[in-house]
Amino acid sequence: MIEVKKLSKTYSNGGVETQALVDVSFKVEKGEFVAIIGPSGSGKSTLMHILGALDKPTSGEYILNGKNVENMKKDELAEIRNKEIGFVFQSYNLLPRMSSLKNVMLPMAYGGIPKKERIKKAEKMLKVVGLEDKLRSVPNQLSGGQKQRVAIARALTMEPAIILADEPTGNLPTNQSNEIISLFEELNKNGHTVIIITHNDDIAKKARRVLTLVDGRIVSDQKNI
Amino acid sequence: MRLIEIFEESISVLKTNGMRTALSALGIIIGIGSVITLMTLGQASQQSVKNRIQSLGSNLLIVRPGAQRSGFLRGSASGNTTLKYSDAKAIEASQRINTIQKVAAEYSSRTQLVYGRNNTNIQVSGVTGEYFDSRNITLTVGSPITEQQNQNMEKVVVLGPTVVEDLFGTNVNPIGKSIRINGTSFTVVGVTKSKGSSGVGNSDDIAYVPLQTAQKVLFGVDYISTIYVTAKNDDLMEAAQNQLGFLLLELHNKATPSDADFTVSSQADILETATEVTSTFTTLLTGIAAISLIVGGIGIMNIMLVTVTERTMEIGLRMSLGAKSRTIITQFLTEAVVLTITGGMLGVLIGVGASTIITKAMSLPTAISYQSIVLSVVVSCLIGIIFGWYPAYKASKLQPIEALRYE
Structure with a gap:
């Protein structure tokens, strides 16, 4: 499903080169629940952005569902982000002037789905995350956990095979954080491939596989039993 | 995303920033309003000169002594x-x-x-x-x-x-x-x-x-x-x-x-001379008004650039959800055009109102030319496209990840 080979990313800032990723190679199969852990600055987010087709690697290959992503044009990447990957951000990234329903409908608008169908689908997805009573609320009226659930509903709406979550519980208190994690567990049980970045060991324990990144390199790849 | 939805969204964005929208549209309102007023006044005074001259007889030919020259005005006719x-x-x-x-x-x-x-x-x-x-x-x-x-x-x-x-x-x-x-x-x-x-x-x-x-x-x-x-x-x-x-x-x-050793001239020749002056004057004034329209357009461009910068995060997010460059361009261009067309139409209202009042007060014939109204709306639309294009292009060229990180 996902395969990366010798992935490297180098940032150059004022002549100083920083290596965010060095020769990262791994494979993720369909239906896996993978946690990527590591200290700050280890390159976790950079890896996630490349996996999410939001950024391009400096070198190496990224094969998603059999297609080489690293050489794709802008519009093709937009297509990938729209249809194949659902991205969940640490800071939710909801549009503040729009209701939960409209926020969830947004990817479908770019995916060319008719408006009636969009509303139906968005309502369904908000029900999946348990927010059927908050359809008309704008982000300011929601708690952090609720916002993140709207964001997850948004990530699910185009029915992508892969859900990428970049520290989805990073801004949440423990109880709300647990709700979000069980939501991811449930999604995984229903067949979604989930890749999650986290600092939190408890979450990492719930994943079935843990990749540890240090200084841009994978230092361990363990299966949890 | 269909154009009608992009349009609806533009309106909602412009409403959210009501005060700013109104102020930036003001340049266009004033510009279009003054162009229409001046064009109408020019045509009205031209019409009034024409009416007076034609009351002297429109099928009249005038033969005068003196050399044939272009136009009606000659040096000394009395000596001939x-x-x-x-x-x-x-x-x-x-x-x-x-x-x-x-x-x-x-x-x-x-x-x-x-x-x-x-x-x-x-x-x-x-x-x-x-x-x-x-x-x-x-x-x-x-x-x-x-x-x-x-x-x-x-x-x-x-x-x-x-x-x-x-x-x-x-x-x-x-x-x-x-x-x-x-x-x-x-x-x-x-x-x-x-x-x-x-x-x-x-x-x-x-x-x-x-x-x-x-x-x-x-x-x-x-x-x-x-x-x-x-x-x-x-x-x-x-x-x-x-x-x-x-x-x-x-x-x-x-x-x-x-x-x-004679000249044959018609009322048309006299008319030409008489209207030449007023039409030159009208053109000049309309030109000045048109400059204010360009200044208005620059105001729109300025505000759209601010908007794009302010909404960098939003642009990044939209891209991360699958928006293509074309969609982003269309969105911001639509916003600019909606802004200028709204301004243009308000300008038309003000221009028509002002020229009606002024021509009534000066008892000139009120002849609001519909071409000038259509032209104004087209021009304000063009201003939206021309001055909105650069900010929209700039927005579409953002890298999604950099836009998302922007604060």
Whole structure:
């Protein structure tokens, strides 16, 4: 499903080169629940952005569902982000002037789905995350956990095979954080491939596989039993 | 994403920033408003000049002595003595000319009119019988100069309303009274209706006497100053102008038009000269208003650039959810165009309102040109596209991940 080979990313800032990723190679199969852990600055987010087709690697290959992503044009990447990957951000990234329903409908608008169908689908997805009573609320009226659930509903709406979550519980208190994690567990049980970045060991324990990144390199790849 | 949805969203965004939207649209509102007002005022004053000149007769051709030059304005027409009464008679009698209706001849000069203790120095015109008809001069009382009076060299006079007032005072019927012109006694037979000053001489401050009387009794000349010819209708003006020209060339023994010792001009020529001034002025003012429109456009560009910077995060997010560059461009371009078109339409309302009030106040004919309204809306749309394009392009070129990180 996902395969990366010798992935490297180098940032150059004022002549100083920083290596965010060095020769990262791994494979993720369909239906896996993978946690990527590591200290700050280890390159976790950079890896996630490349996996999410939001950024391009400096070198190496990224094969998603059999297609080489690293050489794709802008519009093709937009297509990938729209249809194949659902991205969940640490800071939710909801549009503040729009209701939960409209926020969830947004990817479908770019995916060319008719408006009636969009509303139906968005309502369904908000029900999946348990927010059927908050359809008309704008982000300011929601708690952090609720916002993140709207964001997850948004990530699910185009029915992508892969859900990428970049520290989805990073801004949440423990109880709300647990709700979000069980939501991811449930999604995984229903067949979604989930890749999650986290600092939190408890979450990492719930994943079935843990990749540890240090200084841009994978230092361990363990299966949890 | 369909265009209609992008449009709806633009409106919602512009509403969210109501104050800013209003202020940035203000430049366009003022620009379009002033362009429409100035265009309308220009056309109104042009129309008013045209109306006045046409009231003097629109199918009138004027033959004057002097070299053929372009336009109506010449150096010294008064020194030319080449046009004779016989020319006018020949035109009237000619079998070859079939496009004309009436021929009138005039000799005019300034002289002194005296009644009792009052006197006035005005233009006295010696005219033939067809003169009043061909120049659309109507009388309030009495009768015009007739051909009979011309042939008999009678000493009768028709006065303009201003002359009557100067000589007799108000509320006096001058018909039958005797006045002295250049020392000779004349009987008043009529008073003309006021025409107002037309910019080509005041036709109220004038006295008309029979042509032959003027030539032989008053001024002792054998030439005339003008022949007025009316064409059968407006469409025959050019044909009549040519026929007249060639006949006169023959009469004066001139071989080519460049040797002509006379000019044949039409009302159209006079109109042209008169409207040239107003139209130059209108163009100039409209040009200045158009500059304010460009300034308004730059204001729009400025505000759109601010918007794009402010919403960098949003752009990044939209891209991360699958928005293509084209969609982002369309979104921001639509916002700019909605802004300018709204401003443009408000500007049209203000322009139409202002020009109606001003033309009413100046009692000019109100003629709001619908072309200028359509043009304004098109122009404001174009301004939106031109000045909105760069900010929209800038937005679409953002890298999704950099845009998302932007704070």
